[in-house]
Amino acid sequence: MRRRHLLASLAATADAHPIGAQPAEVDLLLTLAVDASGSIDPDEFQLQREGYAEALTHPSVLAAIQGKPRGAIAVAMVEWGSPAGAATVVGWMRLADAASAIALADAILRAPRSPQSWNAIGDALDHCTRLIATSPFRAAERVIDLSGDGPDLRSVIPAATARDAAVAAGITINALAVASAGQVTRAGEPLAETYRREVIGGPGAFVVTAEDRRDIARALRAKLIREIA
Numbered sequence: 001m002r003r004r005h006l007l008a009s010l011a012a013t014a015d016a017h018p019i020g021a022q023p024a025e026v027d028l029l030l031t032l033a034v035d036a037s038g039s040i041d042p043d044e045f046q047l048q049r050e051g052y053a054e055a056l057t058h059p060s061v062l063a064a065i066q067g068k069p070r071g072a073i074a075v076a077m078v079e080w081g082s083p084a085g086a087a088t089v090v091g092w093m094r095l096a097d098a099a100s101a102i103a104l105a106d107a108i109l110r111a112p113r114s115p116q117s118w119n120a121i122g123d124a125l126d127h128c129t130r131l132i133a134t135s136p137f138r139a140a141e142r143v144i145d146l147s148g149d150g151p152d153l154r155s156v157i158p159a160a161t162a163r164d165a166a167v168a169a170g171i172t173i174n175a176l177a178v179a180s181a182g183q184v185t186r187a188g189e190p191l192a193e194t195y196r197r198e199v200i201g202g203p204g205a206f207v208v209t210a211e212d213r214r215d216i217a218r219a220l221r222a223k224l225i226r227e228i229a
Helices: 002-011 042-056 059-066 098-110 121-133 159-168 191-198 213-228
Strands: 028-035 073-080 087-095 141-148 172-178 207-210
Touching: 028 042, 028 121, 028 213, 042 098, 042 213, 059 098, 059 213, 073 121, 087 098, 087 121, 121 141, 121 159, 141 191, 141 213, 159 172, 159 191, 172 191, 172 213, 191 207, 207 213
Parallel strands: 028 073, 028 141, 141 172, 172 207
Antiparallel strands: 073 087
């Protein structure tokens, strides 16, 4: 019910003009790498999906996109968790206006949850790097936007190794740490600090923190505006 209400409210703001042909050139290739590991129960997972849909359709995010030279970005969503098991759940879609934002939000909300288990962040970054390399769109700016509630645990490819390979390919990696106040990793440090050390990389790379999955929409919205603008 909440999903239908969200889409209905988004539709009310849509531009009445039809979406035209999708050009190959966009301002940014953005891969959203979303934690779908076993630590996330179904209710939390739904909150997470709705947070992404809300952020990507927010007027301030659309204004940032429309302020770029081509006025469009391309977005894909990947779920990660299991070692070597990252899965593309929403393929590349062009995001330029309210109508395309609604289409993207709908695809995110409707995509079946992929089967995931352990936190394999390095394998997720490797999957996203290959996804960007094969995108049907082209852009000078390429970003992997990884969110998670824990550190890398069982990757086939260590997170730092995958991070370095992505950066060498001209990709920037930013992170969203979903962590309660006072939460620390096994290394005895805040999750955001672990992500700074092992995950992010590239020019201007940064980490933001969400207090919980109810805070994802706010944190992600601010993060997207920073990445785009």
